[in-house]
Amino acid sequence: MTDLYTRLIAGVVFPLQERLKGHDTVAVRRQLEASQWWPLAKLEELRLARLRALLQHAYRYAPYYRQMLATAGCADGAIDALSDLQKLPMLSKALIRAHSEALKSVQARGLSRFNTGGSSGEPLIFWIGKERVSHDVAAKWRATRWWDVDIGDPEAVVWGSPIELGAQDQLRVLRDKLMRTRLLPAFEMSEAKLDEFIATLRRMRPRMVFGYPSSISVIAHHAAARGQRLDDLGCKVVFVTSERLYDHQRAAIEQAFACPVANGYGGRDAGFIAHQCPAGGMHITAEDIIVEIVDEEGRVLPAGQAGEVVVTHLATRDFPFIRYRTGDVAMLDDRSCPCGRGLPLLKEIQGRTTDFVVAADGTLMHGLSLIYVIRDLAGVENFRIVQESLQETSVQLVTNRDFADENIGKIEHGLQQRLGPEVRVRVERVPQIPRESSGKYRYVVSRVTAGNS
Ligand SMILES: [Zn+2]
Structure with a gap:
């Protein structure tokens, strides 16, 4: 039975809202390009107003938050300052897994389902609305334009193969349509493939290159080894993301392409968190994303102290991300950037490492190519893949009751397909996987490539 209110929303308000919203990425980008120059105080006003609106919406329409916000004394958007966020509990990946439906706004329509291993290696399924897609695309677009390049410029994208990326990667599909974009599928980095790239x-x-710093630096080294130039192509900037960027990688890439490297930080789950400008500042997308850095007890840390990155994404009414724990480790920088933008800065991102693995025939492969084998299986809570040697790889699995035993065979087969049929794959079920000293999980560890990244 549909009541009047539902009919009004479904028949009038929502269609109208959709028409108005449509592709509002252009409008959002224009707003962002104006507000990036605002003084911090004005940005803070905007953030507070948007946070109130998000909390109010979450309280009214998302069952999980209705209860949580009432308990925390923040019913119906009743907060006085951004720091009132600290009264609220954090949103972990485990909570998202447990409350996937109750986290959705009952008003949300046309949500897209996303699935990520994140950089923490804990598989996560979540939902994204059109509002959020518009904002994340607009934020990336703004950062692209900081570098005097734009959507439509020829771009080489060094990323996973289209098949493995699958339907979850709608941002990329959208991008590829809009732009003269060429994908270099970089999970397999054999000599022949590198020559092709x-x-x-x-x-x-x-005019621009985009991708994993590890993969692009392998291409840079290979070009140098082959005596092939990449510095005469007219490339203006190399955008890297998804992994920790090491200094030696930055140097190798800058030398090979004869242009600067611009680091970006974000993910499907957390959003487009921060991006480097030509003056060197790692600017937070402050209009849309509130970044808190917390210690192990969840206490908020001041600038200059390293801790876990916790984000509140202000464009997530459909599936609110409020105080979401990313599992990444970074610190805030309280200086302002010489470029003059008011957007606050992140100082250092310490916690993103993705190793390469080596197949039995010597092919260098991105560690993510192994993750795809495991992360889509039902009942996997967490996992770690350790390449012990060229002949042996072990998998530690934390499973729940949704896990079917035949999945073990699928994992063994999937890893052998990528690493080689003769490789021994040992799957072990464990109660939990210990964190590293940095506080992070590493989902792929290779003892073969360790030390020569
Ligand atoms: Zn700057």
């Missing part, structure tokens, strides 16, 4: 780069002459 370099030939493609020389032919297409990208």
Whole structure:
């Protein structure tokens, strides 16, 4: 039975809202390009107003938050300052798994389902609405334009293969349609593949390159070893993301392409958190994302102290991300950037490491290619893959009752497909996987490539 209110929303308000919203990425980007120059005090006003609106919406329409916000004394958006966020409990990946439906706004329509291993290695399924997609795309677009390049410029994208990316990667599909984008599927980095990539780069002459720093630096080294130039292509900038960027990688890439490297930090789950500007500042997308850095007890830390990155994404009414624990480790910087933008800065992102693994035939592969085998299986709470040697790889699995025993065979088979049929794959079920000293999980560890990244 549909009541009048539902009919009004479904028949009038929602269609109208959709028409108005449509593709509002352009409008959002224009707003962001104005507000990036605002003084911090004005940005804070905007953030507070948007946070109130988000909390109010979450209280009214998301069953999980209705209860949580009432308990925390923040019913119906009743907060006085951004720091009132600290009264609220954090949102962990385990909580998202447990309350996936109750986290959704009952008003949400047309949500897209996303699935990520995140950088923490804990599989996560969550939902994203159109509002949020518009904002994340607009924030990335703004940062792209900081570098005097734009959507439509020829771009080489060093990323996973389209098949493995699957339907979950709608942002990328959208991007590829809009832009002259060429994908270099970089999970397999055999010598022959690397030769192909370099030939493609020389032919297409990208104005920008985008991808994993580990993969792009392998391409840079390979070009140097082959005596092939990449510095005469007219490339203006290399955007890297998804992994920790090491200094030696930055140096190798900058030298090979004869242009600066711009680091970006974010994820499907947490949003487009921060991006480097040409003056060097790692600017937070402050209009949309509130970043808190917390210690192990969840206490908020001041600038200059390293802790876990916790984000509140202000464009997530459909599936609110309020105080979401990313599992990444970073620190805030309280200086202002010489570029003049008022957007606050992140100082250092310490906690993103993705190793390469080596197949039995010597092919260098991105560690993420192994993760895809495991993370989509039902009942997997957490996992870690350890490449012990070229002949042996072990998998530690934390499972719940949804896990079917035949999945073990699937994992063994899937890893052998990628690493080689002769590789021994040992799957072990464990109660939990210990964190590293940095506080992070590493989902792929290779003892073969360790030390020569
Ligand atoms: Zn700057």
